Amino acid sequence: MATITSPVKAESRDLNFYYSSGHKALKGISMALYEKRITALIGPSGCGKSTFLRCFNRMHDLYPGNKYDGQIVMHPDNTNILDSGVDPIEVRMRISMVFQKPNPFPKSIYENVAYGLRVRGERNKRVVDDKVEEALKGAALWDEVKNRLHDLAFNLSGGQQQRLCIARALATDPEIMLFDEPTSALDPIATASIEELMSELRNKLTILVVTHNMQQAARVSDYTAYMYLGELIEYDDTDKIFTNPGRKETEDYITGKFG
Amino acid sequence: MTTQASVLANLAEVRAMIRKHKRNDFIFSIIGLLALMLGLLTLFTLFIDLVATGYPRFSLDFLTNYPSRKAAHAGLLSAWVGSLLVMLVTFISAVPMGVAAGVYLEEYAPKNWFSDLIEINVTNLAGVPSIVYGLLALGLFVYGLGFGESILTAGLTLGLLILPIVIVNTRESIRGIPIAIREAAYAVGATKWQVVFHHVLHYASGGILTGVIIGMARAIGETAPIITIGALTFIAFLPPSPVSDVAPFINVEWLSSGFTVLPIQMFNWLSRPDHAFHINAAATGALIIVVTLLMNATAIWLRYRIRKNIKW
Numbered sequence: 001m002a003t004i005t006s007p008v009k010a011e012s013r014d015l016n017f018y019y020s021s022g023h024k025a026l027k028g029i030s031m032a033l034y035e036k037r038i039t040a041l042i043g044p045s046g047c048g049k050s051t052f053l054r055c056f057n058r059m060h061d062l063y064p065g066n067k068y069d070g071q072i073v074m075h076p077d078n079t080n081i082l083d084s085g086v087d088p089i090e091v092r093m094r095i096s097m098v099f100q101k102p103n104p105f106p107k108s109i110y111e112n113v114a115y116g117l118r119v120r121g122e123r124n125k126r127v128v129d130d131k132v133e134e135a136l137k138g139a140a141l142w143d144e145v146k147n148r149l150h151d152l153a154f155n156l157s158g159g160q161q162q163r164l165c166i167a168r169a170l171a172t173d174p175e176i177m178l179f180d181e182p183t184s185a186l187d188p189i190a191t192a193s194i195e196e197l198m199s200e201l202r203n204k205l206t207i208l209v210v211t212h213n214m215q216q217a218a219r220v221s222d223y224t225a226y227m228y229l230g231e232l233i234e235y236d237d238t239d240k241i242f243t244n245p246g247r248k249e250t251e252d253y254i255t256g257k258f259g
Numbered sequence: 260m261t262t263q264a265s266v267l268a269n270l271a272e273v274r275a276m277i278r279k280h281k282r283n284d285f286i287f288s289i290i291g292l293l294a295l296m297l298g299l300l301t302l303f304t305l306f307i308d309l310v311a312t313g314y315p316r317f318s319l320d321f322l323t324n325y326p327s328r329k330a331a332h333a334g335l336l337s338a339w340v341g342s343l344l345v346m347l348v349t350f351i352s353a354v355p356m357g358v359a360a361g362v363y364l365e366e367y368a369p370k371n372w373f374s375d376l377i378e379i380n381v382t383n384l385a386g387v388p389s390i391v392y393g394l395l396a397l398g399l400f401v402y403g404l405g406f407g408e409s410i411l412t413a414g415l416t417l418g419l420l421i422l423p424i425v426i427v428n429t430r431e432s433i434r435g436i437p438i439a440i441r442e443a444a445y446a447v448g449a450t451k452w453q454v455v456f457h458h459v460l461h462y463a464s465g466g467i468l469t470g471v472i473i474g475m476a477r478a479i480g481e482t483a484p485i486i487t488i489g490a491l492t493f494i495a496f497l498p499p500s501p502v503s504d505v506a507p508f509i510n511v512e513w514l515s516s517g518f519t520v521l522p523i524q525m526f527n528w529l530s531r532p533d534h535a536f537h538i539n540a541a542a543t544g545a546l547i548i549v550v551t552l553l554m555n556a557t558a559i560w561l562r563y564r565i566r567k568n569i570k571w
């Protein structure tokens with residue numbers, strides 16, 4: 001699947017992370033995200049997948065006392081996005097995120113998708129209209145909502161809400177998109193459509209997805225990282241991880257002997 | 260070993276237990292209902308009594324006449340206009356300050372022992388007897404700042420009185436906004452200021468408004484602090500109008516005018532020996548209750564209206 005090599009889009013270098021409680025949730029993680037590839041993070045609940053993912057858009061900065069130690073370097077500009085001199089807003093404008101539970105704003109469908117543009121001060125209605133349409137098409141939602149763009153987003157089904165959140169994350173042309181267990185609150189049909197969507201987004205951007213569903217990782221990703229207790233145990237081609245893992249711990253987890 | 264007999268015995272036991280639990284449920288619901296009725300009935304009886312007594316004075320004249328030495332001609336004009344103007348000052352002074360303080364405490368202030376201390380104090384302020392606010396205002400507004408015994412003083416005093424209510428309600432409605440919604444906004448690159456203005460204030464507005472109205476409903480019936488700062492009890496004139504027909508259309512002379520308000524007028528009539536005035540007082544009391552109930556009903560309705568579109 002991922003035999004054609006791709007340039008590195010971002011890489012974490014010896015990344016440690018401490019929650020304000022003092023808990024060290026990430027221990028020396030070094031791994032690369034490849035451009036226009038999907039990288040999956042798997043591992044038992046509580047192993048630090050979300051913690052790692054949320055370093056990429058500096059989400060931890062929202063809560064006082066959290067501490068990063070190490071680097072996440074983005075290419076091609078070689079910016080260490082964890083550097084205290086880099087504004088988290090800048091990072092979030094380059095790296096967007098889709099959450100575990102669909103979290104649309106209690107506003108209209110249109111306003112939800114347009115919000116990232118509003119934040120950037122875009123006032124030209126034509127530009128916003130075009131971007132909203134493009135993002136909704138990109139999130140495979142346009143046909144379902146084009147006639148009710150001004151309805152409340154809460155009136156959509158769970159799967160549609162999640163695609164709306166993807167459209168919201170897409171509207172600002174991010175370089176990387178983070179997904180934290182994006183289908184865990186959805187039914188199998190909605191899950192399938194989100195997975196299909198991710199495969200399509202792969203043509204446009206780099207994706208890092210947390211999942212606790214191993215089949216999902218096997219289905220959608222090019223690379224898979226197995227984490228355990230805050231450490232990166234193994235990182236390789238998804239095919240390799242699932243057919244011939246290099247580490248005994250990975251194999252035990254994959255085969256369900258553990259976790 | 261489950262014989263048929265033991266199954267049946269067991270079933271009988273389970274049924275007896277369920278009956279007993281249901282009886283307990285029933286008894287408790289009756290007690291609860293009685294407690295509720297007792298409160299409501301007292302209020303209701305009081306209201307009916309006021310209406311029955313004040314009934315002869317229910318007429319437009321009562322609202323358009325100034326107070327008079329003759330009970331039958333005396334009216335509420337200066338009192339309800341005074342209440343309205345005082346409430347205006349209360350609203351203008353308490354709402355921006357209360358909302359700003361609530362937003363600051365919830366969104367900006369670092370969470371430490373000091374903010375805890377402020378929180379406890381704000382909550383306590385809501386329980387301070389209103390006459391204490393009157394004394395404070397007498398020293399601060401009437402003498403200290405030289406505002407005199409004016410509408411401005413009364414409005415600011417009641418503003419102070421409801422400030423904690425506004426702050427507490429603002430904070431509570433802000434706290435009701437899920438973290439997931441904030442994170443969604445931050446994740447697309449919103450600044451804190453944008454999160455507050457585009458989301459927090461917007462989604463909390465229903466709760467904030469409810470708090471404001473409940474606060475105002477309390478303020479409109481307040482008597483003690485208004486007496487303390489020296490409201491007049493017999494006023495046969497209206498303060499200068501806040502709006503005029505010549506530019507700049509708004510004037511502020513009314514702020515320094517003497518005034519009376521509904522509960523003071525009621526108090527004044529009640530303290531007269533002549534029974535005819537007691538009828539006026541009852542009619543005023545009924546009016547205050549109706550206005551208060553209407554304000555609270557509006558608050559509930561608004562809350563319902565706004566909640567309908569925002570379900571987390």
Ligand SMILES: Nc1ncnc2c1ncn2[C@@H]1O[C@H](COP(=O)(O)OP(=O)(O)O)[C@@H](O)[C@H]1O
Pocket residue numbers: 019020021023025043044045046047048049050051052
């Ligand atoms: N806000 C927090 N404060 C302290 N510890 C936390 C916090 N959030 C998560 N943790 C801890 O960090 C570890 C990793 O959590 P998380 O990244 O959410 O795991 P995962 O997403 O893999 O299930 C867990 O042990 C969890 O208890």
Ligand SMILES: [Mg+2]
Pocket residue numbers: 049050051210
């Ligand atoms: Mg998680």
